[in-house]
Amino acid sequence: MVLNYIWISFFLVAFVVALVRTIFFGDTGVFAAIVQSTFDMASTSIDIIIVLIGVMTLWLGIMKIGEKGGAIHVISRMFSPLIKKLFPEVPDKHPAMGAMIMNFSANMLGLDNAATPLGLKAMEELQTINPKKDTASNAQIMFLVLNTSALTLIPVSIMAVREAMGAANPADIFIPILLTTFCSSMVGLISVSIRQRINLFNHVVVLYLGTITAIIVGIVMLIAHLPKSEIEKVVSVGGNFILLVIIIAFIALGMRKKINVYDTFIDGAKEGFHVAVKIIPYLVAMLVAIGVFRASGALDYIILGIKAPFEWLGLNTDFVGALPTGLMKPLSGSGARGMMTEAMDFYGPDSFVGRLACTFQGSTETTFYTLAVYYGAVNIKNSRYTLQYGLLADFTAIIAGIFIAYLFFH
Numbered sequence: 001m002v003l004n005y006i007w008i009s010f011f012l013v014a015f016v017v018a019l020v021r022t023i024f025f026g027d028t029g030v031f032a033a034i035v036q037s038t039f040d041m042a043s044t045s046i047d048i049i050i051v052l053i054g055v056m057t058l059w060l061g062i063m064k065i066g067e068k069g070g071a072i073h074v075i076s077r078m079f080s081p082l083i084k085k086l087f088p089e090v091p092d093k094h095p096a097m098g099a100m101i102m103n104f105s106a107n108m109l110g111l112d113n114a115a116t117p118l119g120l121k122a123m124e125e126l127q128t129i130n131p132k133k134d135t136a137s138n139a140q141i142m143f144l145v146l147n148t149s150a151l152t153l154i155p156v157s158i159m160a161v162r163e164a165m166g167a168a169n170p171a172d173i174f175i176p177i178l179l180t181t182f183c184s185s186m187v188g189l190i191s192v193s194i195r196q197r198i199n200l201f202n203h204v205v206v207l208y209l210g211t212i213t214a215i216i217v218g219i220v221m222l223i224a225h226l227p228k229s230e231i232e233k234v235v236s237v238g239g240n241f242i243l244l245v246i247i248i249a250f251i252a253l254g255m256r257k258k259i260n261v262y263d264t265f266i267d268g269a270k271e272g273f274h275v276a277v278k279i280i281p282y283l284v285a286m287l288v289a290i291g292v293f294r295a296s297g298a299l300d301y302i303i304l305g306i307k308a309p310f311e312w313l314g315l316n317t318d319f320v321g322a323l324p325t326g327l328m329k330p331l332s333g334s335g336a337r338g339m340m341t342e343a344m345d346f347y348g349p350d351s352f353v354g355r356l357a358c359t360f361q362g363s364t365e366t367t368f369y370t371l372a373v374y375y376g377a378v379n380i381k382n383s384r385y386t387l388q389y390g391l392l393a394d395f396t397a398i399i400a401g402i403f404i405a406y407l408f409f410h
Contacts, residue, residue: 006328006335014296020048021297034295041202041291044345049166057064057272059156062247065261066266067106069253075105082208089129089139094325096125100143107147108154119147120377127378135382138196142189142384144374148330149181149188149192149393154246155362160341161341162358167349167351169236171243176355177362177402182216183400184364188393195385221405235280286338287345299324318410319402321346321353326360326398330367330391340377356405358378363397 018034021027066072076098083101090096098218106118122143130137136144155177162170186209193200200209226234254261293299304323307317322343329336343357367390375383 003295006332007285010293011247013298014292017296017298017301017302030296030382035058036293037291037295038167038288041287041342041345042284045280045287048341049280050381052279053162053273055160055163055274056276057172058398059154059160060272060275060349061265061267062250063154063156063178063267064271065264066246066250067268068259068264069250069255069257071104071234071250072102074253075108076101079104079208081204085202085205086142086193087139088198089137090126091129094129095121096129096139099125100244104146107332112160115279115293116373119143119374122169123378127380134380136380136384136386140375140380141384141386141403142192142196144371145188145192145389145393146185147374148365148370148390149185149397154243156361157337158340161337162344162349165341165344165349165354166241167339167354168343169240169350171240173355173358173362174240174243175238176401179216179220179404180359180397180401182212184393184397187396191392192389194387213266220407282334283338283341286334287342290338290342294346309363316406316410318352319356319405322356322360322405323398325357326401329364330394333366333369336366352405352409354362355409356401359401359405360398362392363401367391367394 002052014034018030032335056400075374080097080101083104084090084092084097087100090100099118103118103122116173123140126137126140126143127133130140144208155174158173158177159170162173189209190200192198223234243268251261303320306323309319310317310320325336325339325343328339340357340361344354347353367387371383371386371390375381375386
């Protein structure tokens, strides 16, 4: 429903702005520009999809090997002690615990098809120990906020779109997204823990969060002390090295499990093809709407309005062009993907704005959609403070994403 209103608004606002420009400013070419943008963006959508099919086929094939080889189980075992401390209301060995850990693991690996069913299963199990069936429990709130903050290790779809848009190195946003999503996840986790009075100074929690934070801080400090000319090289080599290690690790896990690695890859690749094809109508719809919105001048006016106070303060405003992606993400995943793609098309995939838009896209989840689906599945009407803390994580991702993008790409 939210996406429906957004899509209609793009066309209606674009028409009104174009009408005003024609009547009051004599801009007779604006309507021709709008119509031309519909053809241009529809053509751009298909160009993207052609490359996207290949990349998604490859990566979902690799992901299927990891899934069948037990990658989710490995990550689950690694983080199980931490999850138990963050959900004190859930009894040890309760089915909800296993479903939550598997959901988080699938999300980290970018396995959306596996993550959603596991997430819904986790909500159903948490509902069995919820004393107020129409009101979100503390455990459900923590689970949803951690889901909306979207800690992701492998941003497959974003790298695929960057490849389709002609980026020189599609994986160069890998480390910035990892750092940004870490910040949003930590803020979501800590804020909810404080609200629920969960002891974050427990030695298990301190060990896990302290170790992860130390690694992240170490990466940032290393990058911050490098000459500007070396940063892009380090990010490129580091990001591609980690991705290659993950691929090799997945294959090794598959061999260890004695699965048919090749046939498993083919099964996942088939899913990748179907996923890419399914995206076509949504991508065309959103890119055409956003193209119309920009061609009318409406998007430019919004960006100028956001720029003005920052310019008045004497701050750099290069980040403003990517903000529509960050602001759209909590409302609509399809809308944000369209904004990201249009930003790369307009500014260039290797531009600062293009890379920042990708960082925004990969750093949070669609908060409103996630809450509607997960709470709707168990008939919860009172979500308490879930939305506020989910949006706090989203806001953190925008702020952190800007700082990190300036550090890496500006």
